[in-house]
Amino acid sequence: MSTSQPERAVARTQVIMQSTLALAQESGYAKLSIEAVAARAGVGKHTIYRRWPSKGLLFLDSLLSLNEPVLDFPDTGDVLADLRQQTYAAVDLLANPPWGPLYQSLVGEAQHDPAVAAGLSERFIRPQTDRTVARLKSAQDQGQVAPDFDLDLVMAILSGPLYFRLLITQEPMTHDYVDRIFEALFAGLSPRG
């Protein structure tokens, strides 16, 4: 079992992605250019175009190559605690460099480039969703979650407020914010008896 790619090619791919991330952190995604990445990586432009069709997809790959173990969903038996822990982890990631600003740029680019949107959705969001839903399904089977709760919505409901803060109000995000969201969600909006 071996990669069909020569090592040289793999090495270059990684140099390019690292240069991309470095430049994006230094100057921001808006000023990122393939020309600059090529220069920084000591690589011809064509070597980049051979691998990626657009700046957006290069950036997507580069960011995902950081692949921090965000998604290792804990399973302590207490589903609520696990969800909260998972959400803390997400906030820790999104609220801090390097991930936070880069990811924000990526989502921004996804609004202009459907290919980026698709990649983001399939390669980052979907796996996360699948794992979360699976964890909740198992909790639901054990009676820890209301049996008719619409699991497909869990990502929208739980991470929606995070994205709202990250993308729309662009205020800092903290564990406290997560706590308040959880409290509000579980207490419910309805008047108390």
Added chain:
Amino acid sequence: MSTSQPERAVARTQVIMQSTLALAQESGYAKLSIEAVAARAGVGKHTIYRRWPSKGLLFLDSLLSLNEPVLDFPDTGDVLADLRQQTYAAVDLLANPPWGPLYQSLVGEAQHDPAVAAGLSERFIRPQTDRTVARLKSAQDQGQVAPDFDLDLVMAILSGPLYFRLLITQEPMTHDYVDRIFEALFAGLSPRG
């Protein structure tokens, strides 16, 4: 009391904004250029630069000039019904051209340009939030909403899931989606007694 702006200047401003929207709808925000807007509007580039410092802010102004009366918050006395109605209206706006795609692009641009983010936040999001919070406050005073519910979170909780769909999964949005969100939110995740 009179406008200090001569009518001609106002007219030009509007022609520019209309051209901006037309081009954005035809070719997408990514291909929008000040050069093209100037040509389309029959205006010198300088006339645009005199009014707006960047493409993003021109686009923000242009989009807000469409100012559809989205935000007229209903007050029927039933706060839940009102919220749902308001959310339907938001979905109707976001799910359809021209607003939907344009607004999506605007939020995308806000991720790259802090000035756009600030403008979006202050001129579009905040007023909406203020009105929503005021409506809920009044409902809270009347006991229709739990007294310790954190009103500042209502936008994040209610519109977060909409933005998640608009920006992240980019799936179509329907009234049914709103209903499911409301149901989940009010039923709660916790197991039923």
Added chain:
Amino acid sequence: MSTSQPERAVARTQVIMQSTLALAQESGYAKLSIEAVAARAGVGKHTIYRRWPSKGLLFLDSLLSLNEPVLDFPDTGDVLADLRQQTYAAVDLLANPPWGPLYQSLVGEAQHDPAVAAGLSERFIRPQTDRTVARLKSAQDQGQVAPDFDLDLVMAILSGPLYFRLLITQEPMTHDYVDRIFEALFAGLSPRG
């Protein structure tokens, strides 16, 4: 009476042509690039493309802008002496920098680019030919030249051997070479009586 061109534009045109000549002399026409000319002239590439459609025509204009007074045809009354003098002048020009090598390159380029060939022919060769033919016509009228001599051929016959040396054998050209050519031409190939 004034040029319709603003002075600034004229100035830039000249800077570009001077840079073109400087680079061509330093590195040779083969290595001349519009990119390098633009950099050297402190000018955007578009400013060059706005004026010239191709490297060849830029070079043609640049070379002709040197417009040394080669072509001032002498008229001493002795047409043969005048022709010889004129040919000496041509050789002095072609055999020495800067004209010689640059002109050689120009003729080379004319073989690849019909627009250059046309420009060279009409703007450099034709005027020279016209003047030479006119001078000979007047000499012919005065009986200094055989009445049935085909004047249209004079350039081909007189400068042809020069071009053969410049372009084909690429050997150095001297006044002595001119003398030998004249001698051979006037002595004729035929056997002597």
Added chain:
Amino acid sequence: MSTSQPERAVARTQVIMQSTLALAQESGYAKLSIEAVAARAGVGKHTIYRRWPSKGLLFLDSLLSLNEPVLDFPDTGDVLADLRQQTYAAVDLLANPPWGPLYQSLVGEAQHDPAVAAGLSERFIRPQTDRTVARLKSAQDQGQVAPDFDLDLVMAILSGPLYFRLLITQEPMTHDYVDRIFEALFAGLSPRG
């Protein structure tokens, strides 16, 4: 006695040269590229670089490989008739495809690339010159040519006017042009007695 080259290598060399000529005829020398030749010939680029150091020399070799028997100098005993016949043959070659345009390009390239100039001179011009001079020398010995005629100039004087037309004015060349040149040369410019 056998070629040290394996047949395969020879065959490849010829395929490359044929592809070169085919491309040059189709698109012109200016658009000829080693990349395109390699693709057309079904050959790796390195196989071309192994054989020729530059596009110009590849083209020179390719053109000379056509080696039409231009140079078979007739010897009928009448040196003037022979010269004229030889010149007709040269004109027939230069005035028509494929040789004409290709040879014109070659001379053009020789102005930019000294190696091509040297090759052209030594491999094409010199043999022709040698043969012509030898023929005239023999004629001179027989008294058909003036004994003091400078034989070294014959190529310059006879073919110079042809090159002037081919390269400079780029007008069509005909036997009639040759006749007029010959007439002018032998009649002489001087006034008649």
Added chain:
DNA sequence: GCTTAACCGAGACGGTACGTCCTGTCTTTCG
């Protein structure tokens, strides 16, 4: 006849330049 070295196609690679587009600033011209 089997190895082993050379040759070969294919094409990746770092570069350079192309010709185009757009930016944001600046003249110039016209109404």
Added chain:
DNA sequence: CGAAAGACAGGACGTACCGTCTCGGTTAAGC
């Protein structure tokens, strides 16, 4: 006098070739 028109320097785009360089997969020569 102010706006259109567009020239301008600059920078990036995506493409085409350059000449060099791996890479496997044939040839074909020497043992």
